[in-house]
Amino acid sequence: MKDDCSFLSFHPRMVGNPTLLDKRLTAFLCSGARSSDDAFASVRRWVKSLDKHSGCVLVGCLAGMERFVMRLLLEHEIPVAIVLAEALPADMDELAMMLHDFPVREALEADRLLVVSVNDDGEDCVATSVNARRRNLWMLDKASRVVVGYLRPNGKLFRQLCGRRNVVVLK
Numbered sequence: 001m002k003d004d005c006s007f008l009s010f011h012p013r014m015v016g017n018p019t020l021l022d023k024r025l026t027a028f029l030c031s032g033a034r035s036s037d038d039a040f041a042s043v044r045r046w047v048k049s050l051d052k053h054s055g056c057v058l059v060g061c062l063a064g065m066e067r068f069v070m071r072l073l074l075e076h077e078i079p080v081a082i083v084l085a086e087a088l089p090a091d092m093d094e095l096a097m098m099l100h101d102f103p104v105r106e107a108l109e110a111d112r113l114l115v116v117s118v119n120d121d122g123e124d125c126v127a128t129s130v131n132a133r134r135r136n137l138w139m140l141d142k143a144s145r146v147v148v149g150y151l152r153p154n155g156k157l158f159r160q161l162c163g164r165r166n167v168v169v170l171k
Contacts, residue, residue: 013088016114024055027143030065031152042170043149047072058139081114085131088117
């Protein structure tokens with residue numbers, strides 16, 4: 001199936017610090033399948049190696065590993081842009097619930113967080129595989145570097161990353 005990239009030209013809905021998108025962006029992606037303990041350990045080491053002054057990490061919040069990375073980034077005060085595959089919630093309480101009650105308010109107040117919805121389907125937009133693929137394409141378009149926590153061979157993400165030179169798969 002050919003990816004429809006026409007959505008890349010629209011202006012995504014955002015809450016937080018939009019200037020984070022002006023920093024050097026690293027996209028964190030992973031296949032949605034279950035990941036091993038070794039993969040989580042590799043991700044933990046990668047996050048600990050990051051400098052909070054060197055850029056911003058784009059990350060989703062659908063897969064368990066994405067939520068794990070999101071929590072670590074927030075705990076280590078690394079600037080983060082959480083990119084949703086669904087509509088942006090209407091209020092902060094709903095946003096906090098969607099983001100699993102991670103410390104989003106503190107990060108927003110410190111200008112270390114941006115929450116982005118790249119799907120322009122209105123308030124009723126939910127996370128689907130099509131919306132997740134679109135989210136990934138938006139992240140890949142913005143990022144100068146891509147870090148992959150877990151990659152299922154021949155999976156959907158694998159196909160999206162084929163031919164890209166700026167991809168690092170954690171071991």
